Amino acid sequence: MTVATCEYIPGLANVPAAQSSVSHVNGQSGILEYRGIRIEGLAQKSTFLETAYLLIWGELPTKDELDSFERDIRYHRRIKYRIRDMMKCFPETGHPMDALQTSAAALGLFYSRRALNDPQYIRGAVVRLLAKIPTMVAAFQLMRKGNDAVQPNDDLDYATNFLYMLTERLPDPLAARIFDVCLMLHAEHTINASTFSAMVTASTMTDPYAVIASAVGTLAGPLHGGANEEVILMLEEIGSVENVRPYVEQAIAQKSKIMGFGHRVYKVKDPRATILQGLAEQLFEKTGHDTYYDIAVELEKVVEEKLGHKGVYANVDFYSGLVYRKLGIPTDLFTPIFAIARVAGWLAHWREQIGENRIFRPTQIYTGQHNIPYIPIYER
Numbered sequence: 283m284t285v286a287t288c289e290y291i292p293g294l295a296n297v298p299a300a301q302s303s304v305s306h307v308n309g310q311s312g313i314l315e316y317r318g319i320r321i322e323g324l325a326q327k328s329t330f331l332e333t334a335y336l337l338i339w340g341e342l343p344t345k346d347e348l349d350s351f352e353r354d355i356r357y358h359r360r361i362k363y364r365i366r367d368m369m370k371c372f373p374e375t376g377h378p379m380d381a382l383q384t385s386a387a388a389l390g391l392f393y394s395r396r397a398l399n400d401p402q403y404i405r406g407a408v409v410r411l412l413a414k415i416p417t418m419v420a421a422f423q424l425m426r427k428g429n430d431a432v433q434p435n436d437d438l439d440y441a442t443n444f445l446y447m448l449t450e451r452l453p454d455p456l457a458a459r460i461f462d463v464c465l466m467l468h469a470e471h472t473i474n475a476s477t478f479s480a481m482v483t484a485s486t487m488t489d490p491y492a493v494i495a496s497a498v499g500t501l502a503g504p505l506h507g508g509a510n511e512e513v514i515l516m517l518e519e520i521g522s523v524e525n526v527r528p529y530v531e532q533a534i535a536q537k538s539k540i541m542g543f544g545h546r547v548y549k550v551k552d553p554r555a556t557i558l559q560g561l562a563e564q565l566f567e568k569t570g571h572d573t574y575y576d577i578a579v580e581l582e583k584v585v586e587e588k589l590g591h592k593g594v595y596a597n598v599d600f601y602s603g604l605v606y607r608k609l610g611i612p613t614d615l616f617t618p619i620f621a622i623a624r625v626a627g628w629l630a631h632w633r634e635q636i637g638e639n640r641i642f643r644p645t646q647i648y649t650g651q652h653n654i655p656y657i658p659i660y661e662r
């Protein structure tokens with residue numbers, strides 16, 4: 283007989299649920315490392331695909347390894363016409379995260395073999411998911427406007443190709459580089475809610491497409507990845523720098539959460555928010571100022587003043603939307619873009635999970651009754 287001896291901790295706060303060497307967060311000092319490498323160094327020198335390789339396979343690739351990884355991903359970017367046809371039937375009013383979750387699951391209809399002991403299958407699934415998820419996000423964006431999806435362009439790198447498929451124009455190189463850095467910053471973050479969801483699904487030894495679909499569904503929520511969209515809606519609602527203080531005071535009085543702030547692990551400003559703020563400033567220098575940025579900076583100042591004592595600071599979702607907005611990306615695509623990046627982290631944890639698997643099956647503390655007699659419906 284197994285006896286539950288542990289105290290119940292809501293939200294499993296600070297409860298270790300796995301061992302992992304994928305990434306590490308020091309929440310007191312604001313440090314994030316992927317496979318031991320600080321995020322600041324990667325953001326300066328790496329690319330998203332190199333970072334994805336590092337996360338998934340555990341080491342930085344050699345030049346040949348990276349070339350072959352990038353080549354394979356370019357080759358697999360197209361999606362089957364049957365998936366495009368399925369997506370055409372999605373309601374254009376549907377949220378792109380729902381479209382993405384459905385499309386990611388649909389990949390399993392074509393590619394799932396559950397051959398989890400076959401390294402070729404594992405590599406194929408990694409390549410297909412990294413390659414096809416951006417194509418599906420861009421395709422839904424064009425299709426919901428009544429246009430045909432743009433085919434991937436084999437001459438373009440990962441970030442440039444995504445922006446090209448989305449806007450039907452070649453992006454400015456600085457915009458593409460900034461977008462690629464955003465992807466790196468969002469690629470992985472230890473055992474957050476969506477990664478945990480991916481790990482639980484992976485632990486049943488199901489197919490990787492189901493793993494990613496379950497993680498996408500979890501990322502969508504406004505307390506997690508969905509907060510980046512909510513931040514821009516909040517900045518629009520605030521409308522001016524003068525309105526910031528009353529907005530924050532009212533939110534605190536009503537005990538409502540201010541989007542883009544707070545974190546289970548970070549008790550200082552999220553290091554990714556610092557880098558994203560810098561990227562936003564870089565973009566504004568080149569393409570013109572955004573008044574929402576002034577609102578955001580004032581909001582950060584007032585939230586720190588009012589909630590800093592509780593360890594509530596800006597998180598990754600606070601400045602990302604300002605960057606995407608400046609790149610001309612619609613607000614409801616911010617979270618799907620987060621998902622494009624996070625596929626790398628989810629896949630890294632999927633590999634780790636199936637490598638040393640035990641199905642997740644925690645216990646619960648039952649709070650109901652026992653031995654209640656069944657009453658037939660006509661006697662109730």
Ligand SMILES: CC(=O)SCCNC(=O)CCNC(=O)[C@H](O)C(C)(C)COP(=O)(O)OP(=O)(O)OC[C@H]1O[C@@H](n2cnc3c(N)ncnc32)[C@H](O)[C@@H]1OP(=O)(O)O
Pocket residue numbers: 293474504505506507509538539540541542543544545546547589592594597598599
């Ligand atoms: C990619 C990501 O997922 S990053 C997070 C994105 N989510 C958001 O930005 C949504 C807003 N933030 C939040 O809802 C929370 O901070 C979470 C979900 C991120 C973390 O939740 P938890 O670790 O459970 O923290 P919890 O909600 O217990 O907050 C601790 C205290 O700080 C306060 N607090 C935390 N975040 C905020 C916030 N955004 N606004 C106002 N107060 C906050 C809480 O009210 C609580 O105060 P109390 O102790 O007086 O009751």
Ligand SMILES: O=C([O-])CC(=O)C(=O)O
Pocket residue numbers: 470471472473474475545546547597598
């Ligand atoms: O770690 C978390 O709980 C949320 C987060 O910042 C992320 O997933 O990037």
